Amino acid sequence: MIEIKDYTLKSEILKSLGHPIRLAIAALLLKRGSVNVTTIHTTLDLPQSTVSLHLNRLKSGGVVKGTRHGLEIYYELADQHVRDTLNVFL
Numbered sequence: 287m288i289e290i291k292d293y294t295l296k297s298e299i300l301k302s303l304g305h306p307i308r309l310a311i312a313a314l315l316l317k318r319g320s321v322n323v324t325t326i327h328t329t330l331d332l333p334q335s336t337v338s339l340h341l342n343r344l345k346s347g348g349v350v351k352g353t354r355h356g357l358e359i360y361y362e363l364a365d366q367h368v369r370d371t372l373n374v375f376l
Contacts, residue, residue: 302347308340320362
């Protein structure tokens with residue numbers, strides 16, 4: 287039997303990726319691994335505030351996680367589940 291609750295995490299990942307900027311950020315993280323906000327906003331040519339806004343949505347959806355290194359936070363995809371989902375799209 288299929289349990290709806292089994293699809294809750296997958297659904298949250300898809301909702302989080304449902305914006306072109308968030309999908310581009312996730313694709314960049316898939317390609318480069320762990321990067322800071324400066325790298326993301328310069329690579330995608332977006333304002334830092336826009337990147338931060340979308341990173342917060344990606345974090346709340348369980349797509350990315352941040353790790354502090356000194357004064358900077360480096361972002362990476364949260365887990366293999368997210369990588370697998372992105373590989374389907376990209």
